Amino acid sequence: MESTTANERIELLSDKIKDLLDPYVADDAKLAQKGMMLYRQGMVKQLQVWNEQITATVQDVTPCYVKLNFYDFRLNECSCPGGGMCRHQMAVFFAAYAKVGSVADWLTEWREPTKEKDALSMLGLQRAKDLIKSSGVIKPDYDKWVYSFEVSFDSILNSKKYSSPFIIPELYGIYERRVKASAPVEQEWRFLYELVAIVVSFKKLARLTENAGYSEDAVKRSYLHLFHNLIDDADDLVMKIGVQSLPFDFDEFIMKLRDEAFDLLTVCTGLEHERVYLYRLLWTELFKKKTWREREISNITARLKELKEWENDLPLHIAEIHLNFLLQEDEAALGLIRPMNAKEIVPYMLYWIDLLSLAKAWKRAGALVDLLLGKINGYLDAVGAYHTSSAFTRSAIKSITPYITETGRVDVYERALLSTLPYSYYSYENMLFERGLYDKWGELQAFMGWKYYDLPKDKLKVIEKENPEVLLGMLHQTALQEINQKNRGSYKLAVRHLKKLRTLYKKLKRQDDWQYFIDSLIEKTKRLRAFHEECKRSKLIED
Numbered sequence: 001m002e003s004t005t006a007n008e009r010i011e012l013l014s015d016k017i018k019d020l021l022d023p024y025v026a027d028d029a030k031l032a033q034k035g036m037m038l039y040r041q042g043m044v045k046q047l048q049v050w051n052e053q054i055t056a057t058v059q060d061v062t063p064c065y066v067k068l069n070f071y072d073f074r075l076n077e078c079s080c081p082g083g084g085m086c087r088h089q090m091a092v093f094f095a096a097y098a099k100v101g102s103v104a105d106w107l108t109e110w111r112e113p114t115k116e117k118d119a120l121s122m123l124g125l126q127r128a129k130d131l132i133k134s135s136g137v138i139k140p141d142y143d144k145w146v147y148s149f150e151v152s153f154d155s156i157l158n159s160k161k162y163s164s165p166f167i168i169p170e171l172y173g174i175y176e177r178r179v180k181a182s183a184p185v186e187q188e189w190r191f192l193y194e195l196v197a198i199v200v201s202f203k204k205l206a207r208l209t210e211n212a213g214y215s216e217d218a219v220k221r222s223y224l225h226l227f228h229n230l231i232d233d234a235d236d237l238v239m240k241i242g243v244q245s246l247p248f249d250f251d252e253f254i255m256k257l258r259d260e261a262f263d264l265l266t267v268c269t270g271l272e273h274e275r276v277y278l279y280r281l282l283w284t285e286l287f288k289k290k291t292w293r294e295r296e297i298s299n300i301t302a303r304l305k306e307l308k309e310w311e312n313d314l315p316l317h318i319a320e321i322h323l324n325f326l327l328q329e330d331e332a333a334l335g336l337i338r339p340m341n342a343k344e345i346v347p348y349m350l351y352w353i354d355l356l357s358l359a360k361a362w363k364r365a366g367a368l369v370d371l372l373l374g375k376i377n378g379y380l381d382a383v384g385a386y387h388t389s390s391a392f393t394r395s396a397i398k399s400i401t402p403y404i405t406e407t408g409r410v411d412v413y414e415r416a417l418l419s420t421l422p423y424s425y426y427s428y429e430n431m432l433f434e435r436g437l438y439d440k441w442g443e444l445q446a447f448m449g450w451k452y453y454d455l456p457k458d459k460l461k462v463i464e465k466e467n468p469e470v471l472l473g474m475l476h477q478t479a480l481q482e483i484n485q486k487n488r489g490s491y492k493l494a495v496r497h498l499k500k501l502r503t504l505y506k507k508l509k510r511q512d513d514w515q516y517f518i519d520s521l522i523e524k525t526k527r528l529r530a531f532h533e534e535c536k537r538s539k540l541i542e543d
Contacts, residue, residue: 006049007100009070013054014097014106016073019218020085022166023111032107035090039103044095054096058088066092140189142196142256149200152178157208165214165222172205172226188241192253195237198230199260202278203267205230210268219270227274234278238285258287262299265315266307273347276318280351283323293323318348325352330364337371342378347392349375350399357402365403369412372396377419386423393423422448438463442470452478452497468504475501476517483531491534498540 021028038044038058047056053075054068060080066088069075078088094103156175157168179197183190205226209219264279283293300320307313317336324333333352337345349372356365376396380389397416404413417428425448432441441463445455452460452474463470475497482494498518505514522541525531535541 009051010049010054010096010100013068013070013093017085017090017093018110019215020073021110022221024166031085031087031090032110034087035094036103036107038087038091039094039098044091047092047095049096049099054092056092056095058091060088064088068092068096140184140193140253142253145193145196146200146260148182149179149197150204153201153204157204165212165218168205168208168223169226172223175201188250191237191241192250192257195234195241196253196257196260198234198237199257199264199278199282202227202230202275203260203263206268206271206275210270216270224274227271231274231278231281234281238281242285254286257282258292258296261287262296265300265319266303266311269310269312272312272315276315276348279315279319280322283319283326284355290327293327297323297327314344318345321348322352325355328364330367334367334371342375343382346372346375346379350395353399353403357399360406362403362406366407366409366412369400369403372400373412373415373419376416380420380423390423393420396420397424397427433459433462436466438467438470442474445474446477451481452500464504468507471504472501475504483525483528486528488530488534491528491531494531495534495538495540498535499538502540 021032023029023032038060043059045057045059048054052070054066054070056066058064058066062080065077065079067075067077068089073085076085076089078086080086080088094106097103097106152175156178157171179201180194183193205223214222261279261282264275267275283296287293287296297320300316300323304313304316307316317340321333321336324330324336337349349368353365353368353372356362356368380392383389383392397420400412400416404410414428414431417424417431421428425444429441429444432438432444452471455474460471479494479497479501482490482497502514502518505511505517518540522532522535532541
């Protein structure tokens with residue numbers, strides 16, 4: 001990082017800010033405008049460009065101290081009360097950028113998509129009949145269909161004139177209208193035509209994304225929804241195609257589409273989940289012949305041998321596993337899953353569990369559930385983020401629930417909850433309580449580090465009645481934690497816990513045990529005068 005020049009680092013920061021801010025979003029546009037005003041008014045003082053960051057003071061209503069990190073926006077700081085990117089940070093960026101280029105040109109370039117959108121809106125006003133005149137309705141011919149899609153896509157979306165990712169949805173909308181205007185009139189052919197268009201368009205859009213070098217975040221914010229829309233549309237179409245009577249010469253088109261779909265696995269390095277989802281959908285619902293699926297596995301094996309180091313091989317492996325499940329070659333599929341990295345494979349396993357559950361293949365699903373539970377903890381550790389891990393845990397529990405319900409394997413449910421702690425805490429806690437497993441319930445609270453009075457009072461009352469001994473250890477632990485804080489407030493809380501503990505010992509007719517405990521505690525804490533004073537005040541011990 002330090003080997004780069006200051007100018008290069010500022011250019012890098014410029015690119016990141018362009019990705020972060022969207023000229024179509026009113027708040028982002030105002031942010032840039034306010035930052036520009038502060039910069040032009042000369043409010044940026046003491047500007048320093050370092051190896052890792054830029055520092056400066058901005059004279060606003062009150063002076064603000066700003067740090068802009070070149071490599072990680074999470075490390076940006078501003079002493080103003082606002083959160084995230086603020087006008088002071090933008091002002092400092094503009095002051096720094098003025099050292100390497102024109103700030104006015106930067107703003108013009110950033111706002112370019114807005115001008116592009118205005119121009120495209122005019123192009124998009126072409127009526128359907130005008131589009132039909134320009135491209136014409138094409139008779140059923142697979143190769144001509146594909147050629148027309150590719151030519152239209154290249155003429156509209158691969159133009160060098162448009163460079164911002166935020167303009168892609170506008171361009172794609174124009175392309176999509178042109179494609180639909182040329183669809184066959186016959187319903188059965190129209191469905192197939194639209195499905196072929198989806199696969200070809202998906203691949204073209206994926207290649208465009210990789211060739212343009214857009215960041216993952218920029219794609220997500222600007223046009224990732226286009227890929228998801230294509231998948232949803234494909235899902236609808238394969239269902240429609242599946243229930244209609246098909247012309248005899250459909251087979252040739254389906255076979256060509258089958259070969260077209262293979263490229264989804266290697267068309268780019270990114271968009272992994274989207275590519276796999278579309279491929280998996282087609283092979284599950286449309287390409288059902290056993291010989292086709294067997295041949296596809298051979299094609300995947302051959303392609304893996306040819307793979308370059310920079311290519312992403314995971315979609316190929318997922319496809320091979322999926323085809324083996326479709327062929328009911330479960331041992332082969334499980335054998336491929338076992339050595340795979342948990343972070344890579346676990347998210348895909350839920351789909352296969354759902355697939356087998358839908359088919360009521362409970363024995364087959366059971367083997368996959370066992371394998372999932374062996375890997376899921378490693379996946380959650382790798383993910384790290386609490387909310388993401390919690391959401392995935394809920395999805396995983398939902399996927400395995402039909403299997404557990406059908407087979408009565410409550411042990412599997414408990415194992416799943418144990419494997420996903422702490423993210424499954426509430427589900428596990430409720431299960432233990434409802435089944436009257438109060439000892440385990442108490443152990444879970446200790447594992448989570450909850451204090452006695454943090455727990456639901458209604459449940460504590462039930463346990464105090466049914467199995468009060470469970471609460472003894474919790475109260476001991478909580479009281480000692482408070483005592484170890486060594487301040488007057490914590491001593492008062494500790495005494496509160498100890499009084500409850502005394503009540504429970506009395507209820508259990510174990511007064512001797514209580515006396516032994518309190519005598520030992522007083523001896524161990526003889527130097528904690530304030531704690532002893534609280535004990536005397538509450539009459540836990542005599543003066």
